[in-house]
Amino acid sequence: MQEVIMLFPKTKHAVMLAATLLSACQTGTRTPDRKAIVQTSLCDLRNTPERFGGKTIKVDGWVYTDPERFGLSDGACAVGLIWPDARPSDKQTRQFEALLEASRKGGFNSDEQVFVSLVGRFLTVETKIGSDVWTPGSGPGQSPTVLLINEAECATVAPRTSNTMDKAYARCKSS
Numbered sequence: 001m002q003e004v005i006m007l008f009p010k011t012k013h014a015v016m017l018a019a020t021l022l023s024a025c026q027t028g029t030r031t032p033d034r035k036a037i038v039q040t041s042l043c044d045l046r047n048t049p050e051r052f053g054g055k056t057i058k059v060d061g062w063v064y065t066d067p068e069r070f071g072l073s074d075g076a077c078a079v080g081l082i083w084p085d086a087r088p089s090d091k092q093t094r095q096f097e098a099l100l101e102a103s104r105k106g107g108f109n110s111d112e113q114v115f116v117s118l119v120g121r122f123l124t125v126e127t128k129i130g131s132d133v134w135t136p137g138s139g140p141g142q143s144p145t146v147l148l149i150n151e152a153e154c155a156t157v158a159p160r161t162s163n164t165m166d167k168a169y170a171r172c173k174s175s
Helices: 002-007 010-027 040-045 089-101 165-174
Strands: 056-066 070-074 078-082 114-123 128-129 133-134 144-159
Touching: 040 056, 040 078, 056 078, 056 089, 056 144, 056 165, 070 133, 078 114, 089 144, 114 165, 144 165
Parallel strands: 078 144
Antiparallel strands: 056 070, 056 114, 070 078, 114 144, 128 133
């Protein structure tokens, strides 16, 4: 931190830069600039991925898991999900992980029981994530696009079979 301040002595930029670097080092993930987050739908992501590639987006839906997949669905469209090497550790994301774990039947299938509002970076091209490289694919367990999870804004148990998107979102925001 001292080295950063020496680069920009006695400026407000030094303080801002140091705080940003310290925050990134502590969490292991970047905190998205709230103004840069694009709210969209899963169908928009699926139908026009080129509009969203590399951007930080916010999207809502029900999580599904099985032995080969981890994704987000709204009943009509879906996108794959992946965690960064350093998982976010905020309260809402921990709650999301706990609900997801509790919803799994036989250790894998979550049957779209958990509704979540996620913020993450939408990937459409080969991308290095920590020590791994994610590559778009179309085979079993692969996805042509994925959302690299940055945080869960809210999560709740709201099975897709008995909830509308609006009802599930309202329940999510109140939990």
